[in-house]
Amino acid sequence: MGLLTPVIDEDGAPFWEYAAQGELRVQACAAPECGELRFPPRPCCPHCRSFDSTWRLMSGRGRIWSFVLPHPPLLPDYAAQAPYNAVLVELADAPRIRLAGNVVATPHAPLNSVDPARLRIGAAVRVAFTEIDGVTVPRWLLERA
Template sequence: MDSLLMPVVDDDGAPFWEYAARGELRVQACAEPDCAELRFPPRPCCPHCRSFDSEWRRMSGRGRIWSFVLPHPPLLPAYAAQAPYNAVVVELLDAPRIRLVGNVVAAPDAPLNSVVPARLRIGAAVKVAFTELDGITVPRWLLERA
């Protein structure tokens, strides 16, 4: 059986996945008081001030769909069975320059095709939900208005 593509956890991003396993959406931030810029994807050095000091700030988990796509065949075999599904880019409300990629689903453990594509639109309000897939907890998105 083919499996879904899973995140690759590296040293810089490991805290993101550890917090996700606790049900928390956190984003890396520069710990330099004069900078404090958020950054994603995680990396060792702040691109704004070049500091190597960082912290992880808890986000509200609310956002808006910034972009989305409904992939068309040919698809990887594990995804073909779930078509039609969505892939979204979500802009976080409390960090508008931070955008995360994921899927909008009807419930945290629902299949990728659990939301009718016609319900998706740019700007739609979403909130994060977490589910475990093959030993790693991943963020997914739920529409705020059901």
């Protein structure tokens, strides 16, 4: 079965295209009076209802907002990597936006490459990208190794 990969829809496709280029971008309303960032991507701005959007480059920095260590992992390929983490990262340049992912030791490391005892709410992280089954996904590296 392998690790789960995202289902890419029309609204989110640019996110994954930028990720493949090593860029973390977030959808933003392009209406001049609005400009609100939104995630997950969607066709209409929830603030002003404009259908105009653009993709803003983020710094790739954030902090762990929340995390879990799944017990027990339900899928065989995840069970083989236990204990691993699943995190929500609050973006430094967009604090209302939180992305799900994993903290790893290096971009291509297995999900269990970081000792769970090193994870803390508020810990600084930065984005890194790796390819899984043809899709480039963001992962997170602790700022302090």
